[in-house]
Amino acid sequence: MRLIIAEKPSLARAIADALPGGTKREDGALRGHDTVVTWCLGHLLEQAPPDAYDSAYKQWRLDHLPILPTRWQLAPRAKARSQLAVIRKLLKQAREVVHAGDPDREGQLLVQEVIEYLGWKGPVARLLINDLNRPAVQRALSRMEDNARYQPLYRAAESRSRADWLYGINLTRAWTLTGRQAGHDGVLSVGRVQTPVLGLVVRRDAEIRDFKPYPFYVLWADLAVANGSLRAWWQPGEQQRLDEQGRLLERAPAEALAARLPGAEGRLTSLESRQKRQAAPLPYSLSALQVDAARRFGLSAQAVLDICQRLYERHKLITYPRSDCRYLPEEHLAQARATLTGACAQDETLRGWLAGADFTLRSKAWDDRKVGAHHALAPTGKPAELARLERAEADVFRLIARNVLAQFYPPLIAREVKAEFTILGERFRASGQELLQPGWKPLFTTRDEAPPLPPLSEGEGCRVTASAVEDRETRPPEPFTDASLIKAMMNIARYVDDPEVKRTLREHDGLGTEATRAGIIETLIERGYLVRQNKALRATRLGSGLIASLPETATRPERTALWEQRLTAIAERDDDPAPFLSALVDDLRGLLSKADTQRLRQAMAAAQGEAAAASPRTARRKSPGKRRRSRSEPGRSRSKPRRNA
Structure with missing residues (x-):
């Protein structure tokens, strides 16, 4: 009998439907002519708890840390025992076994660890299914591979599981026990991915809280040209007081120039035009x-x-x-x-x-x-x-x-035009885009683009028909949302300061995985570290205090992203997992030495004070109304360029 072990019941049903001759349902399996399909329910096994290694570890004590298993053990999940018994019985009847976990690292782990835990010693084939429709499953059944080919993937997943256990168990116990000494009654959960994600939100909230707005000024002029009209923006020179983004910090020079502009004539002194060709966005991850x-x-x-x-x-x-x-x-x-x-x-x-x-x-x-x-x-x-x-x-x-x-669909083709005018010895800039071929764009938006500039010729004259000075104010960065936080996790190298690490991470970008990112956000909310305020994700007092109490390296993405890089090397190049886990233990000892009651007490008190101070400001602050902005208008009103999060 051939036994196929699927990752979940839905996949098992799809496989059974694709088998010739049909199948009949029995306890925990679907039986065909010479093939039985059974299933896991996600992970049937989990890393054994600390007290499985030593009963003394049932009691949480700082002098037990770090807890370091010498021989790793797995334990059945509470709700999985009956299905594990079904698979055990079927393995005893099988002459061949097929691993049908999902085609990824975790899918490789959760079926293979069951096969090994239950003591199967024979060969294992690997069935990889991306599409549950019957023809696709039948094609996959005809193309099975030797599971031995995926041993590096399994070792990477196993290393990830063990590393997460070491990191989470030890740091969570250390900070929870320290928290009790500091007067906090509850578990302070620390994880290799969730904590850096929380750190991103806490730091963004701090930027918003500590942001000091200041005014700046822009001057525009409406110009009549040979073939129409356009709006151009004054480019103040270095003799003016500017911020790091070139924004004018004093109103008087703009007012003085505005007073001279009505009816003034000038000339188009620089004209750049280039055709831009843009392919459609790729299919989705x-x-x-x-x-x-x-x-x-x-x-x-x-x-x-x-x-x-x-x-x-x-x-x-x-x-x-x-x-x-x-x-x-x-x-x-x-x-x-x-x-x-x-x-x-x-x-x-x-x-x-x-x-x-x-x-x-x-x-x-x-x-x-x-x-x-x-x-x-x-x-x-x-x-x-x-x-x-x-x-x-x-x-x-x-x-x-x-x-x-x-x-x-064909590519989008547009002509981008940048024009610079000289009027009264000052520079004014305008830009526009003309859509030559919409290509794929109508599938993505029905909004009208800003109008293009009229036809221009370098050297042609212009005349000012209107002008005005506008008062602006810098704005803080936006709080994270689900969309921007997921994007930040995908592009985590942008949040890394060290140039060497940043370069390394560009090829191995990402905090968490496709399968876990959504769950990480929900876990942080469930544990009381984040809250949703409409679409915004904000850190709670507890979340802010936890981040402030931890060593900074535990709250930043560098370590976690580099872990993923090492795990990828194990999966793709068959690297030895031992050095990775050994380096982790050394790192862990250093982090544990920094658990400090006084620091945690101060961090929680400071977070409570910051939350109380921020509340009235938040209540008073009104969200500015949205204003349609010309394509040629200067950038957003921020004191710093916004990260692409």
Whole structure:
């Protein structure tokens, strides 16, 4: 008997449906002619608790730390014992075993650790399924590989699991016990990913809280030119008092120039024009989808993940969603027309987009070299009856289908123009963009672009018809939202100061994984470290106090991102995990030595004082109304350039 062990029941059902001759249900399994399909329920096993190694560890004590297992143990999860017993019984009857975990690091771990825990000694085949539709599953069943090929992936996942245990167990116990001594009654949870994510929010909140606005001034002039009119902006020179972004800090020079401008004549002294060609955005990874869905529909990252799981498992409308890849296999290109026609047939919006697609085009999205265990999210081709889906499910499905359809649209082509005028010896700048070919753009927005500049010729004259000085004020950075925090986790190197580390992380960017980022945000909320205020994510007093009490290195992303780099090396290059874990233990000892009762007490008190001081300011501060801004207007009113978060 061949035994296939799937990661979850939905995957097991899809495999059973693809087997010849059908299957019948029995306790914890689906039995076919010569094949039985059973399943895990996510992780059936977990790292054993500290007291499994020594009963003394049931009591939390600082003098026990660090707790360092010499021989690692796994333990069944409480709700998994019955399914584990089913798999144990079936393994005794099996002549061959097939590992059918999801095609990623965690999927490799959770099935393989069960197979090894239950003592199977025979060979194991690996079944990799990205798409739950029957033809795709049948193709996967015909292409099974030797599971030995994925041993490095398993070792990386196992190392991650052990490292997380060491880091979380020891630091959580240390800071919880120190917190009790400082008067805090409750667990202070510390994790290798959740704590740096909390640190990002705490530091952003501090920037907002400590921000000191100041005024600056801009001067614009409406100009009549040979073929129309435009608005240009004064560029004050170095003789004026400017901030680091070149903004004018005194009103008097702008007023003096404005008084001289009416009717003044000048000349176009510099004209730059260039044609810009922009390809369509790539198909989605999960994180990229979470960012867009949060911005467009106000969905939390966890809601998007849950929706994608339903579209994948229940409705079978999309391919495997927990992907960090934005490229598609080249073999999918030949079936793209049929796949998208099926997916779009029953929705008016999608049919309209499909009608404009040119399937003779090939974008850079189709690239086997950039596809690993996963490929980008894509429709499976099953007809999507969006009217029968929840509204949010239909919205997310349209986004996924749209980004694949966009690969069959021509590029957007625009002409960008920058003009500089000299008037009364002063420089004025204007810029505009003319859309020459919309290409894929109508699939993404229906908003009108700002009007282009009129036709211009270098050297032509101009005359000022109106002008004014505007009072502006710098604004603090925006608080994090689900969208911006997910994007920050994806592009964590931007939040690293050390230039060497920043360079290293550009190739191994990311805090957390596609599968865990949404859960990290929800965990921080559940533990009382973050709260949602409308769309904003803000740190609580408890969250701010915890970050202030920890060594800074435990609250910043460098260590965590470098962990991921080491784990990737284990998975891809078969590096030895031992040096990674040994270096972690040395690091852990240093962090534990910095647990300090007085520091924690002061941190909690300071966080409470800051929260109390910020509340009245927050209540008084009114959100400024949105004002439509010309393309040629100077940048946002901020004292610092906003990070692309």
